[in-house]
Amino acid sequence: MVDIEKNGEFVKVEQKFTSWRDLLKPVTEKDFKPGFYHYPILKRDAEQLGIPYRDWDPLEPDWKLPEGWKETFLNKFKELLEKNRQFKLFMDICVRCGACADKCHYYIGTGDPKNMPVARAELLRSIYRRYFTKVGKIFGEWAGARELTEDVIKELYYYLYQCSLCRRCSAFCPYGIDTADIVWRGREMLQSIGTVQRFSYISIAACARTGNHLGLLPGGVAGALQSVAEDVYDITGIEIEVPINKKGADILFVTPSADYFATPHWYVCMGYLMLFHELEERYGFSYTWSTYASEGGNFGTFASYELAQKLSHKIYEEAERLGVKWILGGECGHMWRDKHQFMATMNPPPKTLEDPVSPITGTYFENAAEAKIVHIAEFVADLIEHKKINLDKSRNDHWKVTFHDSCNPARGMGLYEEPRYVIKNVCNYFYEMPEHSIREKTYCCGSGGGLLADEVMELRMRGGMPRAMALKHVHKRYGVNYLCTICAIDKAAFPTLFEFWKLPVEVGGMMELVGNALIMSDEEQERELDLRGNPLKKNEE
Amino acid sequence: MSLVYLKLFIADVLPYIAGIIFIVGTINRIINWAKSPVPLKIPTTCGQQKSLPFIRRTWEDRLDSPYTMCETIGRMIVEVFLFRSLFRNTRYWLDKQKGVDTRWLWLFALLFHYSMLIIVLRHLRFFANPVPGFLSIINALDGQPAYVPALYITGILALVALFWLWARRILCSRERNISYPADHLILALVAAILITGNLMRYFFKVDLYAVKEVALGIVSFHPVSAAVVNQIGWIFFLHLSLVCITIAYLPFSKVMHFAGVFFSPTRNMPNDNRAHVHINPWNPPYHGISWQEYYEMYKDQLDEIAENGYKVKPEV
Ligand code: SF4
Ligand code: SF4
Numbered sequence: 013m014v015d016i017e018k019n020g021e022f023v024k025v026e027q028k029f030t031s032w033r034d035l036l037k038p039v040t041e042k043d044f045k046p047g048f049y050h051y052p053i054l055k056r057d058a059e060q061l062g063i064p065y066r067d068w069d070p071l072e073p074d075w076k077l078p079e080g081w082k083e084t085f086l087n088k089f090k091e092l093l094e095k096n097r098q099f100k101l102f103m104d105i106c107v108r109c110g111a112c113a114d115k116c117h118y119y120i121g122t123g124d125p126k127n128m129p130v131a132r133a134e135l136l137r138s139i140y141r142r143y144f145t146k147v148g149k150i151f152g153e154w155a156g157a158r159e160l161t162e163d164v165i166k167e168l169y170y171y172l173y174q175c176s177l178c179r180r181c182s183a184f185c186p187y188g189i190d191t192a193d194i195v196w197r198g199r200e201m202l203q204s205i206g207t208v209q210r211f212s213y214i215s216i217a218a219c220a221r222t223g224n225h226l227g228l229l230p231g232g233v234a235g236a237l238q239s240v241a242e243d244v245y246d247i248t249g250i251e252i253e254v255p256i257n258k259k260g261a262d263i264l265f266v267t268p269s270a271d272y273f274a275t276p277h278w279y280v281c282m283g284y285l286m287l288f289h290e291l292e293e294r295y296g297f298s299y300t301w302s303t304y305a306s307e308g309g310n311f312g313t314f315a316s317y318e319l320a321q322k323l324s325h326k327i328y329e330e331a332e333r334l335g336v337k338w339i340l341g342g343e344c345g346h347m348w349r350d351k352h353q354f355m356a357t358m359n360p361p362p363k364t365l366e367d368p369v370s371p372i373t374g375t376y377f378e379n380a381a382e383a384k385i386v387h388i389a390e391f392v393a394d395l396i397e398h399k400k401i402n403l404d405k406s407r408n409d410h411w412k413v414t415f416h417d418s419c420n421p422a423r424g425m426g427l428y429e430e431p432r433y434v435i436k437n438v439c440n441y442f443y444e445m446p447e448h449s450i451r452e453k454t455y456c457c458g459s460g461g462g463l464l465a466d467e468v469m470e471l472r473m474r475g476g477m478p479r480a481m482a483l484k485h486v487h488k489r490y491g492v493n494y495l496c497t498i499c500a501i502d503k504a505a506f507p508t509l510f511e512f513w514k515l516p517v518e519v520g521g522m523m524e525l526v527g528n529a530l531i532m533s534d535e536e537q538e539r540e541l542d543l544r545g546n547p548l549k550k551n552e553e
Numbered sequence: 554m555s556l557v558y559l560k561l562f563i564a565d566v567l568p569y570i571a572g573i574i575f576i577v578g579t580i581n582r583i584i585n586w587a588k589s590p591v592p593l594k595i596p597t598t599c600g601q602q603k604s605l606p607f608i609r610r611t612w613e614d615r616l617d618s619p620y621t622m623c624e625t626i627g628r629m630i631v632e633v634f635l636f637r638s639l640f641r642n643t644r645y646w647l648d649k650q651k652g653v654d655t656r657w658l659w660l661f662a663l664l665f666h667y668s669m670l671i672i673v674l675r676h677l678r679f680f681a682n683p684v685p686g687f688l689s690i691i692n693a694l695d696g697q698p699a700y701v702p703a704l705y706i707t708g709i710l711a712l713v714a715l716f717w718l719w720a721r722r723i724l725c726s727r728e729r730n731i732s733y734p735a736d737h738l739i740l741a742l743v744a745a746i747l748i749t750g751n752l753m754r755y756f757f758k759v760d761l762y763a764v765k766e767v768a769l770g771i772v773s774f775h776p777v778s779a780a781v782v783n784q785i786g787w788i789f790f791l792h793l794s795l796v797c798i799t800i801a802y803l804p805f806s807k808v809m810h811f812a813g814v815f816f817s818p819t820r821n822m823p824n825d826n827r828a829h830v831h832i833n834p835w836n837p838p839y840h841g842i843s844w845q846e847y848y849e850m851y852k853d854q855l856d857e858i859a860e861n862g863y864k865v866k867p868e869v
Contacts, residue, residue, distance in 0.1 A: 025647055027647075027726075029726035029727065029729065029730055030730055031729070031730065032730065032731065032732060032733050032734070034730075035730065035731065093589065094588075094589055095589065095590065095592060095835055096589060096590075096591075096592060097586055097587075097589040097590060097591045097816065097818065098591060098595065098817070098818045098819070099589075100585070100586055100589050101586055101813050101816050101817060101818075104582070104586075104807075104809060104813060105807065105809060105810040105813030105814070105817075106807065106810075107736075107807045107808075107810050108728075108731045108732060108733065108736055108807070109639075109658070109662075109728075110721075110725075110727055110728040110731055111638070111639055111642055111658060113727050113728070113731070114644060114645045114727065115643075115645075120645050120647070125727070125730050125731075128727070128730075128731065130731050131730075131731060134731070145805075146805070147805050154733075154734050154735075155733070155734075155735060156733040156734075156735060179597055182597045182819055183597055183599050183638065183641065184638055184639075184641055184642060184643075185638060186632070186636055186638045186639045186662075186814070187810055187813060187814045187817050187820070188597055188632075188638065188814075188817040188818075188819035188820040189817070189819075190595065190597065190819045193595065193819075220841055220842070221842070222851075223847065229851055229854055230851050230854040230855050230858060231851075231854035231857065231858075234854075234857075234858055234865050235865075237865055238865040238866070238867060238868070241865065241866070241867040242867040242868065242869065244867070245867045245869050251866060251867055251869060252867065253864045253865070253866050254864060254865050254866075255863060255864045256858055256863055256864060256865060257855070257858055257859070257863050258863040258864065259863070300863070303851075303855070303858070304844055304847050317592065317837075318837060318840070321836075321837065321839060322839070322840060322841045323841075325839045325841060326841075329843065329844060330844065333844050351827075352826050352827055353593060353594060353595055353826050354593055356826070356827070356830040356831075357592070357593055357594065357830060357831045357832065357833050357836065358833070358836060359839065360830075361830065375605065377604070377605075378828060379602065379603055379604050379620075379825070379827055379828050380827040380828065381827070381828045381829075382827065382828060382829060382830045383826065383827035383828075383830055384827075385827065390604050390605060393605060393607075393608070394605055397605070397607050422598070423597055423598055423599065424595075424597075424598060425598055425602060425824075426598035426599075426600060426601055426602030426614075426618040426824050427602060427604075428600075428601045428602075429601050429608045429609065430604060430605070430608060433607075433608065446651060448643050448651060448652035448653075448654075449651075449652070451599075452597075452598070452599035452600065452617065452641075453641070453643070453652070478645065478650075478652075481650035481651065482651070484650075485651075
């Protein structure tokens with residue numbers, strides 16, 4: 013296990029090169045390394061979600077697979093092939109060109125050949141060939157096919173949970189093969205036999221019950237928002253009333269629950285409250301939070317189609333119940349893969365929603381015409397462009413900022429310029445990281461896709477290495493001391509990662525910077541502190 | 554004597570077998586893909602989305618993150634004809650801790666595929682009488698007249714590119730790791746075809762008029778006679794049978810990527826998800842708690858929020 017305290021500079025990446033036969037030979041519990049495998053699902057979560065449960069340990073030779081597991085698994089495989097053209101296609105057309113091989117941050121950081129995206133997909137492809145193609149049935153190993161055994165299940169469990177579903181590989185593949193999609197399907201198959209990880213299912217079960225990943229009850233959500241408002245009061249002296257479950261508001265605001273629970277997300281949440289309050293004061297903006305739809309994120313997208321649908325459904329149902337016009341979404345990564353690409357397909361938007369038009373500028377968000385959900389960066393960029401809010405850039409002068417494109421808003425949405433536009437308008441010092449590490453080539457934080465679990469710390473620290481090194485470059489060169497990101501998982505993962513790689517860089521969100529710079533009309537005193545309580549740099553100094 | 558039968562078999566029967574296997578196999582594959590629906594719209598967005606009017610989108614953004622139908626077609630065209638995604642290729646150098654542009658793969662892949670295309674087009678002249686003008690032009694452009702017979706550049710280029718790609722699979726450890734026997738097999742087949750083809754053109758010359766007769770016979774369903782095949786050297790039959798074997802093998806091999814790329818949802822769908830919602834034909838109904846059930850579960854706390862006027866205030 014890696015020691016976060018020790019210097020991360022000396023982590024050694026040993027690249028192993030094997031032969032194609034080793035590619036087909038399963039890695040089993042004998043070779044599982046601590047820090048790389050996940051704990052299995054908990055009983056209460058499995059029971060709540062209807063997933064077959066048994067008491068098993070990934071390090072034991074006997075995984076106690078449920079009776080008839082092989083049939084269940086293969087039936088699920090068949091069902092998914094029949095339901096998903098992309099999956100079937102991706103099983104067939106890979107030419108093993110290797111263009112994706114070293115694009116995966118886990119491969120870069122671990123040197124383990126099975127972490128090459130193509131090898132990850134081959135885990136399933138080899139089974140596909142054996143059971144669903146003639147060539148594979150006849151020629152077996154020589155055609156790259158292999159039997160489905162308990163060992164293969166072990167290997168699938170090990171490696172399908174070493175992928176953060178970042179889709180970086182998909183950007184480089186000449187056929188657009190999306191390994192994230194393959195892994196998603198593979199996890200669905202594992203779920204049919206109850207061989208899934210613990211971490212994301214805790215949150216999925218909690219969210220299905222309470223409406224948010226943290227399992228906060230309505231009173232807890234209200235209490236958390238109250239504390240955020242209190243912190244805003246401490247900095248600005250303004251008492252902000254936070255609307256919750258308010259019927260008849262114009263806009264429903266959803267954001268990952270971490271935003272009102274964890275740090276540094278907290279500062280972002282302060283930013284939301286400040287902005288919405290200012291808009292309310294000046295323009296009569298009306299919005300509401302919800303406790304039933306208190307989660308923007310969707311860990312179901314790490315598990316299966318049905319679970320993803322289960323979690324995202326609440327948002328539209330709540331929007332309809334409250335009678336809002338449209339929905340505004342906060343800063344989050346995988347949330348936006350879901351909100352942009354999945355949610356409206358999985359849950360048809362209610363007819364009661366209206367065109368997403370900014371009540372302040374009158375801008376019609378044409379690109380959200382049917383799904384009726386607008387990203388906070390789009391919303392704020394539009395406000396700034398129309399000069400509807402007053403900003404004092406110099407309040408962020410103590411930060412030298414760089415922007416990390418989170419995987420999903422980047423490769424699953426194409427949100428590149430809006431956050432940059434906002435950031436450049438709220439701070440004076442902005443620097444880009446090297447070209448190979450931003451925009452569509454952005455590196456994952458190493459902890460996405462359900463990998464934010466503590467037991468896989470070494471994997472996360474290694475997977476985050478390319479991002480950390482790119483940051484180190486701008487840190488050394490320009491003295492960057494603030495990494496801005498619009499993803500809740502990033503905000504949770506990066507502080508540990510940077511501690512490990514010895515990078516003295518703070519992590520925060522776009523709305524924190526906006527909150528700092530925002531000149532509020534009912535703020536009586538000159539602001540002295542930023543949202544974190546740091547003294548602001550004064551001009552005369 | 555038996556050799557004549559073999560030659561006749563290769564010239565008159567094998568091409569049909571191969572052709573039928575290829576056509577039926579390919580159609581089968583395509584139908585098989587088409588049978589499965591696409592549940593989600595999942596373009597990989599490699600450029601700026603269309604959003605606000607003042608957010609600039611370059612033409613690259615339009616191709617890498619298409620919003621309209623035209624842009625999507627444009628993306629497919631640059632992907633299929635220019636290998637856009639390969640053009641992005643980098644390598645990660647661990648010692649330098651960064652990714653460095655490596656476009657070699659793109660260059661040689663492009664050279665190989667285009668050379669093969671031109672070679673196939675050149676061969677069409679055997680199947681047409683009279684030869685259409687554009688084929689003659691391709692021939693003239695490809696042939697290097699300084700030599701006699703004119704040296705076809707593509708014949709050499711394809712071979713060079715192929716060996717480069719193969720060497721990559723053998724010498725680069727990563728690629729060796731992921732290369733199955735099937736990956737070598739298809740390279741070996743194509744290499745053998747190219748080599749026999751080149752040998753035939755420059756060293757073991759065959760009677761081209763007889764060859765043309767065979768080719769015309771195949772497309773007009775008029776099998777040629779023993780007299781014709783006897784005029785042609787063995788190397789032609791080697792070449793032809795390799796071609797037939799390869800063609801018959803294609804539907805079962807990874808070469809189906811040529812058809813598959815058109816079906817790839819990460820490339821052929823526009824990034825307009827929120828503007829035009831995609832419909833999933835098998836979308837299941839929602840299973841989970843409704844607001845009403847939620848309300849029953851947490852009635853006290855929800856009522857308290859209601860009593861406070863649906864808002865919380867900081868305690869100061
Ligand atoms: S880039 Fe695509 S085709 Fe090439 S090996 Fe990777 S997944 Fe296969
Ligand atoms: S989706 Fe990301 S983590 Fe998964 S294989 Fe591809 S590059 Fe690696």
